[in-house]
Amino acid sequence: MNRTLQLIVPVYNEHKNFPRLVEQIEQQLTPPLRMLVVYDFDEDTTVPVARDLAATRPWLKLVRNDLGRGPANAIRAGFAAADPGPALVVMADLSDDLAVVPAMLERYAAGSRVVCASRYVKGGRQIGGPLLKRMLSRTAGLSLHWLAGFPVHDATNNFRLYDVDLVRDLGIDSEHGFEIALELTAKAFRRGVVITEVPTIWRDRDAGESRFRLLKWLPHYLRWYWYALRGPRQAQLPE
Numbered sequence: 001m002n003r004t005l006q007l008i009v010p011v012y013n014e015h016k017n018f019p020r021l022v023e024q025i026e027q028q029l030t031p032p033l034r035m036l037v038v039y040d041f042d043e044d045t046t047v048p049v050a051r052d053l054a055a056t057r058p059w060l061k062l063v064r065n066d067l068g069r070g071p072a073n074a075i076r077a078g079f080a081a082a083d084p085g086p087a088l089v090v091m092a093d094l095s096d097d098l099a100v101v102p103a104m105l106e107r108y109a110a111g112s113r114v115v116c117a118s119r120y121v122k123g124g125r126q127i128g129g130p131l132l133k134r135m136l137s138r139t140a141g142l143s144l145h146w147l148a149g150f151p152v153h154d155a156t157n158n159f160r161l162y163d164v165d166l167v168r169d170l171g172i173d174s175e176h177g178f179e180i181a182l183e184l185t186a187k188a189f190r191r192g193v194v195i196t197e198v199p200t201i202w203r204d205r206d207a208g209e210s211r212f213r214l215l216k217w218l219p220h221y222l223r224w225y226w227y228a229l230r231g232p233r234q235a236q237l238p239e
C-alpha cells in the first residue's frame with residue numbers, strides 16, 4: 001500500500017496564506033508527504049510563492065489545472081495527478097485544522113475509503129462565514145444523516161480524505177464549485193463504500209477573499225443532495 005499521504009490543495013491567489021499553510025503542514029504532518037498545489041492560470045499570485053517553497057521541498061509540486069477554471073475542476077486535476085493511495089483535499093486558506101489528520105489516516109488504515117472532517121458532530125464547530133451558507137450546509141448534512149442514513153453529519157465540507165482509486169472509479173462530474181465533496185460522498189454512499197467521520201473545527205479565512213458562489217452553485221449541490229437522499233442503491237432493490 002502507498003504510505004505517502006498526498007495533499008490536493010486548490011489555490012486561487014493565496015499568496016498571503018500559502019507560506020503559513022506549508023509551515024502548518026511541516027509542523028503537524030508526518031512524512032512521507034506529497035503536496036499537489038493546483039492553480040488555474042500562470043498569473044495566480046500563489047504560483048511564485050509556491051515555486052519558491054518548492055525549490056527546497058521535493059515533496060511540493062505545482063499542478064496547472066487545464067480542465068477549466070474553478071475549484072471543482074482544480075480538485076479534479078489534482079486527483080488526475082495523484083498516485084494511488086490516500087489523498088487529502090485541503091483548502092489553502094487555513095480554514096482546515098490539520099490536527100485531525102492523524103485520526104483521519106487511522107480511519108483510512110482501518111478500511112474507510114472516504115473520511116470526512118465533520119463540523120456538525122460533538123467536538124466539531126464552524127466558526128465564521130456567511131450565515132446562509134452555514135445554515136444550508138448544516139441543514140443539508142444533518143437532514144441527509146437523519147433522513148437517508150448518510151453515514152456522516154457533514155455532507156459538504158471539502159476537507160476529506162479519499163482513496164484515489166475509489167475516486168477514479170466513481171468519476172467526477174462536478175465542473176463548478178465545491179459540490180464535488182457532496183458528489184463523491186453521495187456516490188460512495190450509494191455504492192455502500194465505508195465512509196466515516198472525525199470531528200473538526202472549521203474557521204473562516206482571515207486573509208484573502210472567499211470565492212464561494214452560493215446561488216450559482218446551489219443547483220449543483222441540490223442535484224447531489226437528491227441523489228444522496230435516495231439512499232444506498234441496494235436498498236432500492238426489490239425483496
Ligand SMILES: Nc1nc2c(ncn2[C@@H]2O[C@H](COP(=O)(O)OP(=O)(O)O)[C@@H](O)[C@H]2O)c(=O)[nH]1
Pocket residue numbers: 009010011012013014038039040065069070071074090091092093095178205209210211212
Ligand atoms: N484552483 C482554484 N482554487 C480555488 C478557486 N476558488 C477557490 N479556490 C481555493 O479553494 C479553497 C477554498 O476557497 P474559498 O473561496 O475560501 O471557499 P470557502 O472556504 O468555501 O469560502 C482555497 O484554497 C481557494 O484558494 C478556483 O476557482 N480555482
Ligand SMILES: [Mg+2]
Pocket residue numbers: 091093095204205210
Ligand atoms: Mg475559505
